[in-house]
Amino acid sequence: YLLSVKVIENMAVQSNLHTVRKWLQHLDNDLFVQFLPQGQGVRPLSLAGHVGFDSLPDQLVNKSICQGFCFNILCIGETGIGKSTLMDTLFNTNFENLESSHFEPQVKLHAQTYDLQESNVRLRLTVVNTVGFGDQMNKQESYQPVVDYIDRQFESYLQEELKIKRSLHNYHDSRVHACLYFISPSGHSLKSLDLVTMKKLDSKVNIIPVIAKADTISKSELHKFKIKIMSELVSNGVQIYQFPLDDETVAKVNTTMNGHLPFAVVGSTEEVSVGNKMVKARQYPWGVVQVENESHCDFVKLREMLICVNMEDLREQTHTRHYELYRRCKLEEMGFKDTDPECKPVSLQQTYEAKRQEFLVELQKREDEMRQMFVQRVKEKESELKEAERDLQGRFEQLKRLHADEKAALEEKKRLLDEDQSSFGKRRAAAQLLQAQSLTANGKKDKDRKK
Ligand SMILES: Nc1nc2c(ncn2[C@@H]2O[C@H](COP(=O)(O)OP(=O)(O)OP(=O)(O)O)[C@@H](O)[C@H]2O)c(=O)[nH]1
Ligand SMILES: *[C@@H]1O[C@H](CO)[C@@H](O)[C@H](O)[C@H]1NC(C)=O
Ligand SMILES: *[C@@H]1O[C@H](CO)[C@@H](O)[C@H](O)[C@H]1NC(C)=O
Ligand SMILES: CC(=O)N[C@H]1CO[C@H](CO)[C@@H](O)[C@@H]1O
Ligand SMILES: [Mg+2]
Numbered sequence: 001y002l003l004s005v006k007v008i009e010n011m012a013v014q015s016n017l018h019t020v021r022k023w024l025q026h027l028d029n030d031l032f033v034q035f036l037p038q039g040q041g042v043r044p045l046s047l048a049g050h051v052g053f054d055s056l057p058d059q060l061v062n063k064s065i066c067q068g069f070c071f072n073i074l075c076i077g078e079t080g081i082g083k084s085t086l087m088d089t090l091f092n093t094n095f096e097n098l099e100s101s102h103f104e105p106q107v108k109l110h111a112q113t114y115d116l117q118e119s120n121v122r123l124r125l126t127v128v129n130t131v132g133f134g135d136q137m138n139k140q141e142s143y144q145p146v147v148d149y150i151d152r153q154f155e156s157y158l159q160e161e162l163k164i165k166r167s168l169h170n171y172h173d174s175r176v177h178a179c180l181y182f183i184s185p186s187g188h189s190l191k192s193l194d195l196v197t198m199k200k201l202d203s204k205v206n207i208i209p210v211i212a213k214a215d216t217i218s219k220s221e222l223h224k225f226k227i228k229i230m231s232e233l234v235s236n237g238v239q240i241y242q243f244p245l246d247d248e249t250v251a252k253v254n255t256t257m258n259g260h261l262p263f264a265v266v267g268s269t270e271e272v273s274v275g276n277k278m279v280k281a282r283q284y285p286w287g288v289v290q291v292e293n294e295s296h297c298d299f300v301k302l303r304e305m306l307i308c309v310n311m312e313d314l315r316e317q318t319h320t321r322h323y324e325l326y327r328r329c330k331l332e333e334m335g336f337k338d339t340d341p342e343c344k345p346v347s348l349q350q351t352y353e354a355k356r357q358e359f360l361v362e363l364q365k366r367e368d369e370m371r372q373m374f375v376q377r378v379k380e381k382e383s384e385l386k387e388a389e390r391d392l393q394g395r396f397e398q399l400k401r402l403h404a405d406e407k408a409a410l411e412e413k414k415r416l417l418d419e420d421q422s423s424f425g426k427r428r429a430a431a432q433l434l435q436a437q438s439l440t441a442n443g444k445k446d447k448d449r450k451k
Contacts, residue, residue: 068122070173071311072153074109074205075127076146076197077182078134081212085267086180087127089280089291090303091116094269095127104132107145111174126174134193143197150176150204154326161327175323177314178241178306179205182212183229183262187221190232198238204322206241206314208306209233214264214297215282215289222264229262243305244313257305263298266291 075083084097096112111128128149133142153174160171181198183190198207209229214222233240243257268291272281280291290296306314335355340346 065120067169068124070124070126071315072126072128072174072176072178074146074150074176074179075182076130076133076179077212078184079132081182081184082267083129083180083182083212085269086182086210086212086265088269089267089299090307091125100131102132102135104135106136107131107133107142109145109149113172124172128176139193142193143200146197147200147204150201151326154204154323155330157323158327158330175318176205177311177318179207181207181209183209185211185213185217185225185264187217187225189228195232195236195238198233198240199236202239203325206317206322207238208241208302209262210302211262211264213266215266215284217264226260226262226264241314241317243310257301260298260301263302263305265299265302266297267299 073087075087077083079100079102084095087095088097093116095114098110108131109128110131111126113124113126116123116125130146136142153176157171157173157175160166160168179201181194183194198209201207211217211222211225211229217225240261245258266282266289268280268282268289270281270283271278272283272288273279274281274288274290279293282289282291291299294300336348336351337346
């Protein structure tokens with residue numbers, strides 16, 4: 001019982017009431033025995049009187065009611081296909097509805113959270129709408145913003161989970177639990193945008209396709225259209241959400257419901273009087289379409305299956321299938337593994353140590369490389385400098401030689417000049433002597449003439 005209580009506690013942390021209920025049903029039977037490790041001295045005992053732990057389920061229910069629930073719906077569909085109207089009709093209220101234009105350059109997502117209360121159960125509901133889906137000329141990347149949004153919600157949950165001081169009990173879980181995909185009531189077949197988008201999303205979210213504005217398609221056409229859609233989904237390998245069949249409480253409605261997929265829905269918040277009652281309906285000149293009449297459309301089936309029966313299963317599937325897949329891929333991407341190549345279990349500690357070692361080796365390698373590079377660069381610089389020095393020396397020698405040559409040439413010139421000067425001096429002296437001699441000679445002649 002202690003083991004079982006532990007399991008139930010763990011389940012309670014995830015508010016998996018549905019699972020807990022299943023569990024408790026099994027407890028009376030034989031699962032209890034399977035749970036006990038054999039041969040470890042644990043044996044069942046019968047109680048002599050009332051103890052009180054049979055109130056555990058009630059305690060769980062009360063605790064869950066106290067905590068409240070949360071549910072997140074993503075509506076994907078073309079602008080004006082009736083997303084907001086259907087949400088208003090489903091939850092019987094008036095959500096804030098902004099009409100979007102047909103001229104958005106990109107697909108965007110708009111999320112809004114509301115606190116709802118029905119009797120004493122509180123529900124924190126987030127409605128996410130696509131804005132501008134299917135309005136671009138090039139629709140190739142239209143699914144990307146949707147994929148990114150879903151991944152972002154998974155990522156923030158994973159980050160919370162990986163924290164040392166985590167507070168998952170009061171964490172606002174924004175992971176998308178159900179995705180209503182609005183198919184336009186063409187009566188022909190799915191568009192490639194629909195197929196591509198659903199294919200990209202089917203491993204990330206529970207897809208529930210619905211045929212929007214089903215009042216615009218005739219009964220016989222609708223039947224063929226549904227068959228066509230399902231066969232196209234199958235042939236393209238698109239996994240849509242199937243209502244669970246393993247649980248007896250839910251299985252009663254299963255067969256018929258899975259056969260009615262995709263639900264053809266009509267949305268309206270307008271009240272029309274039919275007979276002596278006011279009912280939600282769309283009024284046309286030729287008649288009235290009653291939203292909540294099962295012979296007019298599948299709206300009631302959708303509400304029943306989405307909200308009354310399978311809300312908990314959708315939450316559970318999101319956590320145990322889609323989130324688990326995301327988490328696994330993300331952690332493997334980061335290098336964490338459960339087993340080593342020889343299939344021996346590896347703990348987180350070991351992985352951390354291995355990663356650390358790997359990092360240190362890498363660091364050492366990088367350091368060595370850098371050191372070698374440094375030495376190499378120093379050597380290169382040194383030889384460069386030497387080269388430059390040799391160059392300079394050469395230039396210096398050459399200049400010295402030039403200078404010496406010039407000096408020698410100048411000295412030669414000077415010597416020649418000196419020689420010139422001395423020969424000039426001699427010639428001048430000779431000339432003066434000659435002049436003097438001629439003067440004295442002339443004077444003698446004059447005297448002789450006078451005489
Ligand atoms: N015939 C028919 N018309 C509907 C139905 N549901 C909604 N409409 C009409 O379609 C128009 C657009 O509805 P909305 O609910 O605003 O569509 P939406 O998808 O929220 O539009 P955006 O948020 O602007 O992308 C309104 O005039 C609605 O009255 C339906 O089931 N059948
Ligand atoms: C659960 O709540 C109900 C009503 O609020 C109360 O009567 C009941 O005793 C509670 N049960 C437990 C086990 O706390
Ligand atoms: C549902 O629609 C059918 C066909 O229009 C009608 O006969 C029937 O009375 C309606 N049911 C209710 C509850 O109004
Ligand atoms: C298709 C399918 O598995 N249907 C099941 C629905 O639930 C009932 C029990 O209520 C089963 O008998 C069906 O086999
Ligand atoms: Mg809208």
